Amino acid sequence: MNPFTYERASDASAAIELAKGNAAARYLGGGTNLVDLMRETVERPDMLVDVTGLPRGIEPRADGGLLIGAAATNTALAADSHVRRHYPLLARAILAGASAQIRNMATVGGNILQRTRCRYFYDNAAACNKRQPGAGCDARDGFNRYHAILGASPACVATHPSDMCVALAALDATVHLDGPTGPRSIALAELHRLPGDRPDIETELKPGELITAVELPPLPFARRSTYRKVRDRASYAFALVSVAAALDIDDGGVVRNVRLALGGVAHKPWRASAAEAALKGRPANAESFRAAAEAELAAATGLRDNAFKIELAKRTIVAVLGELTGDDA
Amino acid sequence: MNFTINGQSVEVEADIRSSLLDLLRNSLGFTGTKKGCDQGACGACTVLVDGERINSCLALAVQYQGRSITTVEGLGSDGALHPLQQAFVEHDGFQCGYCTPGQLCSAIGMAREIERNVPSVVTADLTAASVTVDETELRERMSGNLCRCGAYNGIIEAISETLAETSASQTPASSHERARA
Amino acid sequence: MSMQSESANTRPGRWQPAVTQDPMLHKHGALGQPVSRIDGPLKVQGKARFAAEFPYDGLCYAALAFSTIARGRITALDTTAAEAAPGVVLVMTHRNAPRMKAPSLMMSSPTAAGASDLPVMQDDEIHWNGQPIAVVLAETQEQADHAASLVRADYAPLPAVTSFDEAKKSPRQLDNLLGQPPVVEIGDAEAALKAAAVQVDQIYRTPRHNHNAIELHAATVAWTGDELRVHDASQLLDLTAGQLADIFGLESDKVRVSSPFVGGGFGGKCLWDHQILACAAARLAGRPVRIMLSREGVFRIVGGRTLTEQRVALGASADGNLDALIHTGIAAMTTHNSCPEQFTFPARHLYAAKSIRLAQEVADMDMLANTFMRAPGESVGTFALECAIDELADKLGLDPIELRRRIEPETDPTSGKPFSSRHLIDAYEKGAERFGWDRRSPTPRQRRDGEWLIGMGCATATYPYHRFPGGAARIRLTAGGQVTVSTAVHDMGMGTATAQAQHIAARLGVPLNQVSFEYGDTTLPRGVIAGGSTQTASIGGAVIAATEVFVEELLKLAGNDSPLAGLSLAEVETRDGGIGHRDDAARFESYESILRRSGRDELVCEADAPPPAEMEAFSMHSYGAQFCEVRVSEITGEVRVSRFLGSFDAGRILNAKTATSQFKGGIIMGIGLALTEETNFDPRSGRIVNASLADYHVPVQMDVPAIEILYTDIPDPQAPMGARGIGEIGITGVGAAVANAVYNATGKRIRDLPITLDKLM
Known part of the structure; x- marks a missing residue:
């Protein structure tokens, strides 16, 4: 780990002031990913600005939505009674991630900004365009079971590892930012980028910008929602494929509205817009679900080790929607 | 840096890069807390911070100044084993004993989470007023602590027994935490 | 202090391996009791210093x-x-x-x-x-x-040769396989296979593994x-x-x-x-x-287990007798190590066959030296062999346990030696009854719970008995009656210290709380390694020898004024904190009395274990029957082990609690071998890619059901204490039991480990 200086910020403006103009400064949340990457010398900040003292409240909004302070821990968010009642897919997504210990440490802001777990990204001896632009990508023809089947580029096939973000993408969450040029907001679905030819630039954050809060709009039908994560062991593993879904069916058994997002398949949490469009107005049955899944995965391409994820994603989508159809929750 | 460790106030000079784990082990001699991966993937380093379980390997010590930290050394009282420690011995909840301090701290943190009605991914009803503790709940909640010797059954038996014996009003907290409460 | 170095094992009363039995073979006392680990309190308090x-x-x-x-x-x-x-x-x-x-x-x-x-x-x-x-x-x-x-x-x-596919184009024949011939041929197995009424001929692959002790x-x-x-x-x-x-x-x-x-060690x-x-x-x-x-x-x-590619071919008559048993294959290795991953060992003694061909080669690669990892050879060898046996049973329309009953050999099928003690079919029958094997449908895909297909499988576990020569033990008796036995052996969590304390208490006839067992330091008498499930028996051999010297010394000290006067080693036994005539309860004197009368503060005796002649005379192995129930998602291919039972025949069990833990631990590592574990070696660079516990998936708590353990507890007459080792047998057969259960659930045979969900979709 490279040496650094440490500062603890009392509020967002103090944090921004501390980091301003320093490209090698990093905001430190729970540290569960950043500290690991620093130890591997993949991240080499010269300054850490501790932002765990920033607001961590989880407050219902008058419109029925929710405002979540970026320093709220993953556990706090998953255990929040409003989240459990109104956004169960979010609670389940968070709880499917990592371990209880890590969820107790990790913050909402940090979870959003965690970096890929591609082993070639972690190994300084490997070629990685994300770690070292222009170096090449050892994952593309290497061990790529956990890699992207959607939206990948010749430069990078890494995936975003967050479970929570998949639910946030499905919920149309807004991310509130603050930075040297002032506060602004961005849809979570637009915060993370596809790799293109610059996989090292992972988000739309500008230099020095900080996530201060995440806002969930009201979504009454999200009470009928869930998250399913498929992985290589029964717990404590990253997703091969995950599906966050909320389903609204009318009395005639027709899909009135649906939210669907995928994890483990792309460089960003993948909002399944094509599948959603294909489902709306269709009968809520296995045939429609399969057609929607096919529509979403039509553009998917497999690599040596991960081609199975295309079919796995389709099946998991169908299963999750089927589960929500049968469930009276 | 200042910490309260097992009820005792300590002040220590440390490298800014030091993890809470290395600080405990190398600077303070609390070697009961173990290092198994140094990357949050095994749980051997689990300690309690203000009663919550965390992976001390991923925690920069500097970030935890002023906090109250409980390690395995702080679980028992006056030389007597904590009931959970005793249950681990009885149920053979370990073989080599290396992951054990982390398992113990994790289980104690877990008991508090259950008491606070924190759900897990296998909790069927997220809106229930309390967690229904069964073996599946315990196994999922303890999955952040690897045991390569494979003492998993004994660990669950020990925890189940201890949870059952601990009345609803009493968390199996560590002795100094009980003393403070 | 008396030193005993001559190998005068022919004197009356001495244990002569392969000729006489350990005198305590039928003595119980503290032996076998579920005593909690002696070092448990230290470990749970974080006071055990690593x-x-x-x-x-x-x-x-x-x-x-x-x-x-x-x-x-x-x-x-x-x-x-x-x-x-x-x-x-x-x-x-x-x-x-x-x-x-x-x-x-x-x-x-x-x-x-x-x-x-x-x-x-x-x-x-x-x-x-x-x-x-x-x-x-x-x-x-x-x-x-x-x-x-x-x-x-x-x-x-x-x-650099970093691709196994390249490396195996130039196979190397080893001179020997851990001292055994690398090729065993009885009859013309290939011809017998061709002529057989029913045939199975398959390739099985197992990947690299790492020990990953925590x-x-x-x-x-x-x-x-x-x-x-x-x-x-x-x-x-x-x-x-x-x-x-x-x-x-x-x-x-x-x-x-x-x-x-x-x-944790596991060979690493x-x-x-x-x-x-x-x-x-x-x-x-x-x-x-x-x-x-x-x-x-x-x-x-730190090297791990190497990868293997194995062929198992079985030719059988319609009534389920083996005409041909072929187990061959190749493992990756380096030119600078000595671990060939002896996967053909199980087939040398498990089943009777009219013709047998066993051969294995290695493919040299430029890589970190591979090494011994829990049940080297047997863990992956039983995967191939026991899957093939299951495939044969299926083809024959026979219950897989019934097939094993029909091919149970009378004597070791390749060495011809008598078995010292073999109760494999007993283990199967007890396990089957307890597990509810009769509820298994012989036809796959017959049980389901929603999206989950449910199946059962079984497989044979086996691991050789081995006793290393060269170990010594020292017994120290104090005037207060405290006994300390010392030898530079190891307790990596196997429960050595606890089981040996029980052993010594039983052997010398003293209460457990008066016994200390010293280990873990080279200043102690030379110890054996902790490997190959050999340590318990090897310590036993040394303690037997030391006990003989101890008794002879005490008889000398007792002299002519003792009720023991004139008695020899062959006529006495240790009991009740002293020495007594075997057939005369009245002729007895306590250790304390002998020391007191002879004016000694202590007696210290040390001896070397006698050479392991029993291994030359007998085919000595532990056996077991592994039973597994799995649930397989028809949607995602995810596999969950929902029930597991191991029924073992491993000789005398010295401590019911720690032994059960050992068996379970092996089974859990076997579940990892079956379902999740694989070291990814990048053939382009020769570099291990998943060099972390986040990416190398050992089983977590959620992967492991409540496991049930049975054991025959039948002492092996040729082994010290009647005990064969138990550290490794638990992992053997597990890969096959899981794979066979997966087949029973889904109708799919997976012959490449690990059984990841993509292989079942």
Whole structure:
């Protein structure tokens, strides 16, 4: 780990002031990913600005939505009674991630900004365009079971590892930012980028910008929602494929509205817009679900080790929607 | 840096890069807390911070100044084993004993989470007023602590027994935490 | 003190292996009781001190830099930034490392402990991707780690064989397979296979595995002049001391290695480069050194189980007798190690067949030396063999247990030797009844719970009995009646200390609370290694010998004024805290009385174990029947082990509690082998890609159901205490039991481990 200086910020403006103009400064949340990457010398900040003292409240909004302070821990968010009642897919997504210990440490802001777990990204001896632009990508023809089947580029096939973000993408969450040029907001679905030819630039954050809060709009039908994560062991593993879904069916058994997002398949949490469009107005049955899944995965391409994820994603989508159809929750 | 460790106030000079784990082990001699991966993937380093379980390997010590930290050394009282420690011995909840301090701290943190009605991914009803503790709940909640010797059954038996014996009003907290409460 | 070194094992009353039985074979006492671990309280309080936890004044911390190519030469090594980094005490490379002899390969001599015989940091040659190229010592671990990250190397790569597919084009036939012939042929098995009424002929593949004990490999080392002190995490103390003495040119008594607690071994906690490098750097720096590998470091420099490609071909008559049993294949290996992964061993003794062909070769690769990992050979060999047996049962329309009943041999099918004790079918029958095997449908895909298909499978477990010669034990009796037995053996969690205390209490007829068992330090009488499930029996052999000397000494001390006067070893037994005539309850004198009357404060006796003649005369193996129930998602292919039962025939069980844990631990590692574990070796670079516990999936709590253990507890008449080892048998057969259950659930045969969900979609 490279040496650094440490500062603890009392509020967002103090944090921004501390980091301003320093490209090698990093905001430190729970540290569960950043500290690991620093130890591997993949991240080499010269300054850490501790932002765990920033607001961590989880407050219902008058419109029925929710405002979540970026320093709220993953556990706090998953255990929040409003989240459990109104956004169960979010609670389940968070709880499917990592371990209880890590969820107790990790913050909402940090979870959003965690970096890929591609082993070639972690190994300084490997070629990685994300770690070292222009170096090449050892994952593309290497061990790529956990890699992207959607939206990948010749430069990078890494995936975003967050479970929570998949639910946030499905919920149309807004991310509130603050930075040297002032506060602004961005849809979570637009915060993370596809790799293109610059996989090292992972988000739309500008230099020095900080996530201060995440806002969930009201979504009454999200009470009928869930998250399913498929992985290589029964717990404590990253997703091969995950599906966050909320389903609204009318009395005639027709899909009135649906939210669907995928994890483990792309460089960003993948909002399944094509599948959603294909489902709306269709009968809520296995045939429609399969057609929607096919529509979403039509553009998917497999690599040596991960081609199975295309079919796995389709099946998991169908299963999750089927589960929500049968469930009276 | 200042910490309260097992009820005792300590002040220590440390490298800014030091993890809470290395600080405990190398600077303070609390070697009961173990290092198994140094990357949050095994749980051997689990300690309690203000009663919550965390992976001390991923925690920069500097970030935890002023906090109250409980390690395995702080679980028992006056030389007597904590009931959970005793249950681990009885149920053979370990073989080599290396992951054990982390398992113990994790289980104690877990008991508090259950008491606070924190759900897990296998909790069927997220809106229930309390967690229904069964073996599946315990196994999922303890999955952040690897045991390569494979003492998993004994660990669950020990925890189940201890949870059952601990009345609803009493968390199996560590002795100094009980003393403070 | 009386020393016994002659091998006068023919005197009446002495245990003669293969001729007489251990006199305590039918003596129970504390033996077998579910005594809680003696070291349990220390471990649950965090007071058990592991290798990296010994403080020294002036201690410095080590960190390693690793090569990034598989083969070639270092052309430039820039250590200036590392040397200039804060806190750095020393940067050691091949340029300034002390000259050291290369380790000798394990088993090549009585003191050889090398996992490889490559020289350690003596030249610019690179032999594998991940080889240490520099050691940094610094005042803190953080400083050492940082400085190690600043070491820069350039290489001139040489062509490297890093693809198994390439390597197996040039197979190598070994001279021997751990002392056994590499090829066994009885009759013409290929011809018999062709002619057989029913045939199975399949290829099975198993990947690389890593031990991944949770304790990182570590050592704390200190020199005092020419004396070397090593606090190690070791399962071969005396070999390590001897090998280090050899490497550094010291008298063997100048090296002391201790390892009272080991945080899991499984074959991995042997002598690797890190201890040697720590000793070398400590000598160079003139300061004590602590080295604790990172998890990545463990993957880079501590070898694991190699990969195998195995063919099993079975030819059977319609009534389920084997006409042909063929088990052949190839494993990846290096030219500088001694671990061939003997996967054809189970087929040498498990089943009767009219013709047999067993042969295995190795494919040399440029990689880190592979090594012994829990049940080397048997764990992966039983996967192939026991899947094939299940496939044959299916083809024959026979219950797989019934098939095994029909091919149960009378004597060892390849050596012809009698079995010392074999109750495999007993184990199957007891296990089947308890598991509810009769509820299994012989046809796949007959049980379902929603999306989950449910199936059952079984497989044979087996692991050889082995007793190492060369161990010694010392018995010390004090006037107060306290007994201490000492030998430099290991407790890595197997429960050695507890089971041996029970053993000694039972053998000497004293209460458990008056017994101490000393181990884990080379200052004690020479011990055997903890490997190959051999330690218990090997200690037993030494303790028997020491007990004989102890009794003879006491009889001498008792003299003519004792009720024991005139009695010889053959006429007496130890009981009730003393010695008594076997057939005359009245003729007895307590240990304390004998010592008191003879004016002695203590009696100390030491003896070497007699040579393991029983292994020459008998075919000695442990057996078991593994039963597994799985649930397989028809949607995702996810597999969950929902029930597991292991029914073992491993001789006398010395401690019901710790033995059950040992069996379960093996089974759980077997569940990992079956479903999740695989070391990803990148054939382009020869580098291990998933060098972390996040990416190498050992089973977590959620992967493991409540496991049930049964055992026959039938003493093996040829083994000390009647006990065969139990450390490794638990993992054997598990891969096949799971795979066979998966077949029963889904109708799909998976012959490549691990059984990941993509293979079942």
